[in-house]
Amino acid sequence: xxxxxxxxxxxxxxxxxxxxxxxxxxxxxxxxxxxxxxxxxxxxxxxxxxxxxxxxxxxxxxxxxxxxxxxxxxxxxxxxxxxxxxxxxxxxxxxxxxxxxxxxxxxxxxxxxxxxxxxxxxxxxxxxxxxxxxxxxxxxxxxxxxxxxxxxxxxxxxxxxxxxxxxxxxxxxxxxxxxxxxxxxxxxxxxxxxxxxxxxxxxxxxxxxxxxxxxxxxxxxxxxxxxxxxxxxxxxxxxxxxxxxxxxxxxxxxxxxxxxxxxxxxxxxxxxxxxxxxxxxxxxxxxxxxxxxxxxxxxxxxxxxxxxxxxxxxxxxxxxxxxxxxxxxxxxxxxxxxxxxxxxxxxxxxxxxxxxxxxxxxxxxxxxxxxxxxxxxxxxxxxxxxxxxxxxxxxxxxxxxxxxxxxxxxxxxxxxxxxxxxxxxxxxxxxxxxxxxxxxxxxxxxxxxxxxxxxxxxxxxxxxxxxxxxxxxxxxxxxxxxxxxxxxxxxxxxxxxxxxxxxxxxxxxxxxxxxxxxxxxxxxxxxxxxxxxxxxxxxxxxxxxxxxxxxxxxxxxxxxxxxxxxxxxxxxxxxxxxxxxxxxxxxxxxxxxxxxxxxxxxxxxxxxxxxxxxxxxxxxxxxxxxxxxxxxxxxxxxxxxxxxxxxxxxxxxxxxxxxxxxxxxxxxxxxxxxxxxxxxxxxxxxxxxxxxxxxxxxxxxxxxxxxxxxxxxxxxxxxxxxxxxxxxxxxxxxxxx
Ligand SMILES: Nc1nc2c(c(=O)[nH]1)N[C@H]1C(S)=C(S)[C@@H](COP(=O)(O)OP(=O)(O)OC[C@H]3O[C@@H](n4cnc5c(=O)[nH]c(N)nc54)[C@H](O)[C@@H]3O)O[C@H]1N2
Ligand SMILES: Nc1nc2c(c(=O)[nH]1)N[C@H]1C(S)=C(S)[C@@H](COP(=O)(O)OP(=O)(O)OC[C@H]3O[C@@H](n4cnc5c(=O)[nH]c(N)nc54)[C@H](O)[C@@H]3O)O[C@H]1N2
Ligand code: SF4
Ligand SMILES: [Mo]
Numbered sequence: 001x002x003x004x005x006x007x008x009x010x011x012x013x014x015x016x017x018x019x020x021x022x023x024x025x026x027x028x029x030x031x032x033x034x035x036x037x038x039x040x041x042x043x044x045x046x047x048x049x050x051x052x053x054x055x056x057x058x059x060x061x062x063x064x065x066x067x068x069x070x071x072x073x074x075x076x077x078x079x080x081x082x083x084x085x086x087x088x089x090x091x092x093x094x095x096x097x098x099x100x101x102x103x104x105x106x107x108x109x110x111x112x113x114x115x116x117x118x119x120x121x122x123x124x125x126x127x128x129x130x131x132x133x134x135x136x137x138x139x140x141x142x143x144x145x146x147x148x149x150x151x152x153x154x155x156x157x158x159x160x161x162x163x164x165x166x167x168x169x170x171x172x173x174x175x176x177x178x179x180x181x182x183x184x185x186x187x188x189x190x191x192x193x194x195x196x197x198x199x200x201x202x203x204x205x206x207x208x209x210x211x212x213x214x215x216x217x218x219x220x221x222x223x224x225x226x227x228x229x230x231x232x233x234x235x236x237x238x239x240x241x242x243x244x245x246x247x248x249x250x251x252x253x254x255x256x257x258x259x260x261x262x263x264x265x266x267x268x269x270x271x272x273x274x275x276x277x278x279x280x281x282x283x284x285x286x287x288x289x290x291x292x293x294x295x296x297x298x299x300x301x302x303x304x305x306x307x308x309x310x311x312x313x314x315x316x317x318x319x320x321x322x323x324x325x326x327x328x329x330x331x332x333x334x335x336x337x338x339x340x341x342x343x344x345x346x347x348x349x350x351x352x353x354x355x356x357x358x359x360x361x362x363x364x365x366x367x368x369x370x371x372x373x374x375x376x377x378x379x380x381x382x383x384x385x386x387x388x389x390x391x392x393x394x395x396x397x398x399x400x401x402x403x404x405x406x407x408x409x410x411x412x413x414x415x416x417x418x419x420x421x422x423x424x425x426x427x428x429x430x431x432x433x434x435x436x437x438x439x440x441x442x443x444x445x446x447x448x449x450x451x452x453x454x455x456x457x458x459x460x461x462x463x464x465x466x467x468x469x470x471x472x473x474x475x476x477x478x479x480x481x482x483x484x485x486x487x488x489x490x491x492x493x494x495x496x497x498x499x500x501x502x503x504x505x506x507x508x509x510x511x512x513x514x515x516x517x518x519x520x521x522x523x524x525x526x527x528x529x530x531x532x533x534x535x536x537x538x539x540x541x542x543x544x545x546x547x548x549x550x551x552x553x554x555x556x557x558x559x560x561x562x563x564x565x566x567x568x569x570x571x572x573x574x575x576x577x578x579x580x581x582x583x584x585x586x587x588x589x590x591x592x593x594x595x596x597x598x599x600x601x602x603x604x605x606x607x608x609x610x611x612x613x614x615x616x617x618x619x620x621x622x623x624x625x626x627x628x629x630x631x632x633x634x635x636x637x638x639x640x641x642x643x644x645x646x647x648x649x650x651x652x653x654x655x656x657x658x659x660x661x662x663x664x665x666x667x668x669x670x671x672x673x674x675x676x677x678x679x680x681x682x683x684x685x686x687x688x689x690x691x692x693x694x695x696x697x698x699x700x701x702x703x704x705x706x707x708x709x710x711x712x713x714x715x716x717x718x719x720x721x722x723x724x725x726x727x728x729x730x731x732x733x734x735x736x737x
Contacts, residue, residue, distance in 0.1 A: 163375060263346075
């Protein structure tokens, strides 16, 4: 980046988005950009359309893309700053090698690749193929996700591949598959507009999916009733008709009692239940004793509010139920999801206009990335790696023997445990920062130190990559062509705006080079992202996530195509199951019995406070991208401990006082943010920071038995107010920071 006059720096801080880049004067010139590229924001699952402005092969600003149908030009605080990472001074410009005791030094690609390939070979020859593992992420496009899956199975021939969606959408995915046989939101968000009742459970949409609120407001303008289920009065809850302040970890009791109420009041769609579903009798039997009184006791929500919610839901003609990580990040995450789905099915409001259900996918390609073979148990098209027919189909597409296709590997956290035990010795990570994002990160750190070889592919040196032996300088989203699939199930085009700077390389190029050097070049003979996509189309054909009929051209023409799209003449499927044929083997939607079970760690005399974790509007995930963007940092420079005034008074905690939060895993210190918008028994910490400020020093590594998602949303803690001079009792591992 050019050195800027001080004044220009200030101007950029203020007006950045509207300025162009001029090589001599810095950014404040008003010159025309060389080009404007229609693409999408690199952050959350909304995948808002944006036009990136390019000057001299650098992204220097943006314009709204008004015509893109989902966000119609709207962007959130992260979206308007996203372009600033392109020229960031921390950008990795060449591969790095870790030199014992001295940190990293830049090396050439030959050396970096030679070292990497030699280590992979040595580890696999010594300990077996599965001893080398891959962790990946779904900020990657569909093409890269597909490529990583194929790389693991065909070039590495390891079963041990998993991805960061394991921390994100797997509870919803498992629930959706059980109930519907297919894992996608049922309708586009345009259907929110005329829904009479909207339930948003465990999703802080104004901060985490800000552009989605536009559709919710339109529904409100049309008279919709809005019900928010969250232990905190989130910004959207402040304008809701009903806010159910659920105690973390108890959602399934609420949904069970609501279902029982619907049965008792006969607020059911009998025709739908009788003709298009399975499992109703067992499901209602499981909740027959769940009275409103009982649920109020478990959840901490008043009886009256639960009754009102059930009445509103039960009597509506149209509705939409959305949820996100607040109900999914639990050891009962799948149960919570099924509890929500049971409410949708009981009222038959699915597969119809303005009647929708869906999880709101988190990362940019949270939807597409979970469909095409990124998961330890999955093959492209959302196929099952343990199903012989699915295996044979993919083996044919890839031109290998079915027997050469590895089986099911470890899920992300279990993989870290396997590394910790010494069973897995090597790791390649791309687009994942597990040291910050996995629970109980002291354990993760120990595991990383046990690896015999670790190679990371990223454009910034994230905290996990600091433990790598080799770091390969990869590419930003805007540096390659590709596709992503939005939270609505809309496959859209990512356009290349610039080429990677310095010696950095496109992720795809790096992955293909690794495949070639491992001797699998003939199976990875791709000349472009479009060629990879075309193979993905064939690999997904006939699977539940069928992309066969989607082409780059069609996406362009239709401004996105909704999967499933099984043939070239098919327009795509914005609304699922309108024919009442669900995607399960028997064609029915399935109710699933859910009984309430408490979280894995409940409060007691020693750890009396409920701790929950999540997000703030200006920071993104492990923060490697957003903690580097000045304005976003200004908005939230450090994580604060949200605490109710009554609890604060009980502990003698004053506003912004330092508080030590301790759990059975570790301790960390945060300044208090005393707010009335949180339950009196619960504290909240955002998790976007590393080291001493990492919330994941405290969280618990217990997993949902089905989805294997960690219980980020609830554990037990104790609070100790501190004076600033008493600081320093954080995790000893970070003492040097
Ligand atoms: N600004 C910003 N936006 C993001 C992201 C980001 O990092 N920053 N990340 C993206 C990604 S990957 C994801 S997954 C999404 C996540 O989006 P969200 O799920 O909306 O975000 P979270 O803050 O993790 O959790 C949502 C809410 O769950 C509530 N909650 C906690 N425990 C419970 C519980 O037991 N029950 C219920 N009902 N609610 C509970 C919290 O109070 C919180 O308000 O956001 C995406 N968008
Ligand atoms: N306590 C607590 N922990 C949580 C959560 C919580 O609510 N509470 N939420 C969980 C959730 S929902 C999620 S999704 C995870 C996310 O956790 P992570 O996936 O670990 O977080 P990211 O910040 O996305 O890390 C991704 C890395 O990928 C890099 N990257 C981004 N795009 C690209 C690309 O195109 N190419 C390459 N090569 N690299 C790229 C970024 O620079 C970054 O270093 O965190 C989880 N952890
Ligand atoms: S809502 Fe999500 S996709 Fe849209 S601008 Fe914000 S971070 Fe980007
Ligand atoms: Mo996520």
